[in-house]
Amino acid sequence: MGDETRENELRHGNHDLLRRERRSLLRVGPDSRWTTVLPVAFIIISLVSLVALPIVVSRHTAKMRGEISIIAEPARRAANEIQIDLSAELDKVIAFQVTGQPQYGSDYERLVRDQEQNRSALQRLAPGLGGDVDDELQDLFVQTSRWHDDARSAEFLQRQLPQEIFLTRLYERHPTYEKSLRAASNLEIAIQSGIEDRLKRIRDVERINTSLTIILTLLALTSAMLVAGLGRQMRLLAAEAVKRRGEAEHEAVEAKNARAAAEREERRAAFLAAAGQELSTSLDQQQTVSTLARLVVPNLADRAVIDRLDSAGVLRRMAVADKRDGVKTGAAHDAETISSVPEIVVAAMKERQPKVFGRSANIAAYLGIADGEAHASIIIIPMVSRGETLGVVAATAPEGKPFTSADVALFADLVRHGSLAIDNATLYSKSQQAVRAREEVLAIVSHDLRNPLNAVTLAASLMQMSESLSPEDQEQIGTIVMSAKRMSRLIADLLDVTRLEGGKRLPIQPEPIDVQSFFHEAQEMFKPQAAASDVQVESTIVDGVPKIYADRHRITQVLSNLIGNSLKFTPPGGTIRFSAERKDESVLFRVSDNGPGIPKEHLTDIFNPYWQAKRAERMGAGLGLPIAKGIVESHGGRIWVESEKGAGTTFYFTLPVARKVKEAGMAGVA
Numbered sequence: 001m002g003d004e005t006r007e008n009e010l011r012h013g014n015h016d017l018l019r020r021e022r023r024s025l026l027r028v029g030p031d032s033r034w035t036t037v038l039p040v041a042f043i044i045i046s047l048v049s050l051v052a053l054p055i056v057v058s059r060h061t062a063k064m065r066g067e068i069s070i071i072a073e074p075a076r077r078a079a080n081e082i083q084i085d086l087s088a089e090l091d092k093v094i095a096f097q098v099t100g101q102p103q104y105g106s107d108y109e110r111l112v113r114d115q116e117q118n119r120s121a122l123q124r125l126a127p128g129l130g131g132d133v134d135d136e137l138q139d140l141f142v143q144t145s146r147w148h149d150d151a152r153s154a155e156f157l158q159r160q161l162p163q164e165i166f167l168t169r170l171y172e173r174h175p176t177y178e179k180s181l182r183a184a185s186n187l188e189i190a191i192q193s194g195i196e197d198r199l200k201r202i203r204d205v206e207r208i209n210t211s212l213t214i215i216l217t218l219l220a221l222t223s224a225m226l227v228a229g230l231g232r233q234m235r236l237l238a239a240e241a242v243k244r245r246g247e248a249e250h251e252a253v254e255a256k257n258a259r260a261a262a263e264r265e266e267r268r269a270a271f272l273a274a275a276g277q278e279l280s281t282s283l284d285q286q287q288t289v290s291t292l293a294r295l296v297v298p299n300l301a302d303r304a305v306i307d308r309l310d311s312a313g314v315l316r317r318m319a320v321a322d323k324r325d326g327v328k329t330g331a332a333h334d335a336e337t338i339s340s341v342p343e344i345v346v347a348a349m350k351e352r353q354p355k356v357f358g359r360s361a362n363i364a365a366y367l368g369i370a371d372g373e374a375h376a377s378i379i380i381i382p383m384v385s386r387g388e389t390l391g392v393v394a395a396t397a398p399e400g401k402p403f404t405s406a407d408v409a410l411f412a413d414l415v416r417h418g419s420l421a422i423d424n425a426t427l428y429s430k431s432q433q434a435v436r437a438r439e440e441v442l443a444i445v446s447h448d449l450r451n452p453l454n455a456v457t458l459a460a461s462l463m464q465m466s467e468s469l470s471p472e473d474q475e476q477i478g479t480i481v482m483s484a485k486r487m488s489r490l491i492a493d494l495l496d497v498t499r500l501e502g503g504k505r506l507p508i509q510p511e512p513i514d515v516q517s518f519f520h521e522a523q524e525m526f527k528p529q530a531a532a533s534d535v536q537v538e539s540t541i542v543d544g545v546p547k548i549y550a551d552r553h554r555i556t557q558v559l560s561n562l563i564g565n566s567l568k569f570t571p572p573g574g575t576i577r578f579s580a581e582r583k584d585e586s587v588l589f590r591v592s593d594n595g596p597g598i599p600k601e602h603l604t605d606i607f608n609p610y611w612q613a614k615r616a617e618r619m620g621a622g623l624g625l626p627i628a629k630g631i632v633e634s635h636g637g638r639i640w641v642e643s644e645k646g647a648g649t650t651f652y653f654t655l656p657v658a659r660k661v662k663e664a665g666m667a668g669v670a
Contacts, residue, residue: 049216057209061202072195075125075133078118079191083184085111085118086144090177093156097166105157112148119144122187129194136187143180150176264406271299272413279421283428289318290329292393292418297321300411301379301395305367307338308383308391308422309349315341315391320368342366348380349389354412355380356403367394377402381415385423393418457481506627506634508551512658515545515580515587518552522559522578526567534572537563542581547658554631555655558639559591561624562651566593569649585657586637592650598643606641628653 089111096104119141126133150173155161161169275295282288289306296304306319315338319329342362348355356379357363363378377397383390393415397403403411460480463469469477519539530537548555559578566576570593578591598606609626632639632653639653 049212053209053212053216057205061205064198064202068195068198071125071128072191072198075122075129076188076191076195078121078125079184079188082115082118082122082140082144083181083188085115086147086177086181086184089147089151093151093170096157097160100160108151108157115144129191132190133187133194136183136190140180140183140187143176143183147173147176147180268406268410271410272417275414276417276421279417280424283425285422285425285429286318286329288418288421288425290327292414292422293319293321293327293329295414295418296393296395296411297327298323298398300407300414302398303367303369304393304395306383306391306393309389314338318391338366340366345380345392345394349382349392352382352384352389354382354408356408358402363394367396369396379403379408379411381412383415383419383422385419390419390423506554506630508554508631508634510549510551510635512547513550513552513555514547515541518548518555518559519578519580522556522563525560526563529564529567530576533567533570535567535570536575538575538577540577540579542579545580545582545587548587548655549658550635550655551631554634558628558631558653559589561628562591565624566591566595566649569593569595571595582657583654586654587657589653589655590650592648594648597645597647597649598641599645600643603641603643607639 089108092104092108092111095101096108119137122137126137151157154169154173156166156169278295279288279291282291289308293304293306302323304321305317306321307315308318310316317336317338319327321327342360344355344357344360344363345366356377358377360378363380367378379395379397381393383393395411397407460477463477464474464481519541523537523539526537563576563578570576574594576591576593578589580587580589582588607625607629609623629639632655635655637654637656639651641649641651643649
């Protein structure tokens with residue numbers, strides 16, 4: 001009876017499949033209409049575009065040429081006439097002073113009036129020119145007004161001046177005259193640039209028009225070829241449909257089996273993905289173990305235990321999960337010790353392979369199963385991470401459903417995810433303990449070192465004040481003071497690096513700082529050291545650099561670290577340059593040298609604490625650049641380096657301008 005039922009189901013399934021194939025053949029007709037209509041429609045659109053495109057392009061280019069002839073060319077002529085008139089003004093002034101004839105004064109006034117007329121014309125035309133023309137025109141007005149005011153105030157055209165007075169006044173006002181000439185020249189250049197830009201746009205549009213015409217023509221030809229080949233394609237499709245109908249029954253069975261397998265795999269993958277995500281939500285070891293137990297029971301088993309190997313190699317029970325009683329966990333230090341471990345559990349941990357078996361009184365006692373309680377099968381899976389055995393998971397199968405090979409594979413993957421999560425939680429706990437221990441040691445050491453260090457510094461400073469010491473003794477005491485100060489700086493650097501490694505920002509007290517005075521202090525600070533090393537230290541500030549909003553002491557520390565680092569590697573006769581310029585809402589600082597440079601493979605390491613390119617040459621503790629990076633980032637800025645071996649090195653960093661007080665202040669406090 002069952003065989004007959006399955007045959008009927010298969011027969012009905014085959015009939016349904018054949019009906020779907022016939023419907024697919026019937027749909028060939030309507031589909032062919034679409035595949036015919038679309039290429040034909042595309043051909044028509046392409047032909048219409050070939051006609052309309054040149055018209056649109058010609059109108060657009062004619063408009064731009066009209067702008068050149070109506071606006072740009074008259075504007076350029078007016079600017080040229082202004083430049084010519086300005087060039088002639090000085091000749092009229094000199095001629096008047098030499099001859100005293102009033103006609104030269106009249107000529108000068110006429111030139112001024114002509115310039116005003118041309119400037120008015122330019123003001124009307126400037127909105128249509130775009131670019132920098134408005135700015136250059138405004139600059140021209142300012143510079144010519146200054147020159148004309150200077151000429152009137154110097155009385156160049158009111159009366160003849162003594163030669164010495166005339167030459168002196170002309171020399172004083174000649175820079176203003178040159179600026180006006182330069183402004184007129186810049187205006188003409190800006191207008192000419194606008195003309196050339198329009199001409200370039202016209203050429204670009206014409207080239208695009210040509211390219212589009214070629215492309216549309218090719219596409220139209222291609223569509224025509226597609227329409228011509230549709231007949232053959234339809235015959236091939238019909239033959240393919242007949243062939244597919246013969247293979248439909250076989251494919252339907254395979255598709256059904258594949259769909260079932262894919263659904264199982266999808267459910268398995270979804271379960272593992274959700275489990276992995278849930279296991280990774282916490283770095284607490286006890287919570288991670290509890291999460292793993294909840295995932296095992298009741299999803300894969302009725303009862304499960306999770307045991308962890310401690311440092312002495314003893315198994316401790318971390319969690320017990322039962323579908324009736326829920327999950328019970330304990331801390332690692334007070335977890336129950338497993339005194340009697342079955343041999344099969346030991347073998348599974350040694351071999352690092354899952355073990356599945358039936359009823360066993362020994363394992364039942366290990367799992368805490370009461371006598372007489374039914375269990376179909378038991379699975380033992382070792383927990384392994386980074387090549388080490390962490391412990392073991394043991395579980396009983398759901399009632400009446402023994403573990404299959406698919407269950408074992410899923411169970412093993414889940415335990416693997418759980419092992420990795422538990423190991424990560426353990427490593428995180430150890431790392432946190434190590435960080436806290438390191439911070440405590442550094443705090444104690446720095447505190448204990450500073451007291452004797454302060455005593456050494458104070459005693460040496462008092463000895464320096466003595467007048468009875470010889471120069472040699474003074475020099476030795478100076479060495480002691482310098483060494484003590486360096487040790488104090490190293491202690492402060494170690495504390496700063498420790499704070500940065502702990503994910504904290506360095507404390508800052510920002511205030512508005514003038515970059516000019518800041519650079520002057522830095523240059524004076526390094527002048528003796530640079531002179532001793534025969535190295536030039538130069539500073540440059542671009543005009544318009546505003547005040548920065550920063551902690552003066554901390555930023556001085558950044559610049560000192562960068563310049564001091566350059567002094568270490570710049571050879572005698574070399575040059576170190578540091579500069580500043582405005583960059584959007586920040587100030588960009590540069591510190592460059594012409595030393596040996598840094599290899600590209602080391603550029604990503606130089607901001608790491610304690611790292612040095614040449615370990616054999618101890619030229620510092622390797623803390624300056626990491627601290628500089630932390631200080632800049634505490635201000636909300638950014639620091640980076642560019643260098644090539646043998647071509648010098650340039651460090652860049654940015655700081656906020658003074659008007660961004662609130663944002664920068666909040667970043668510093670954070």
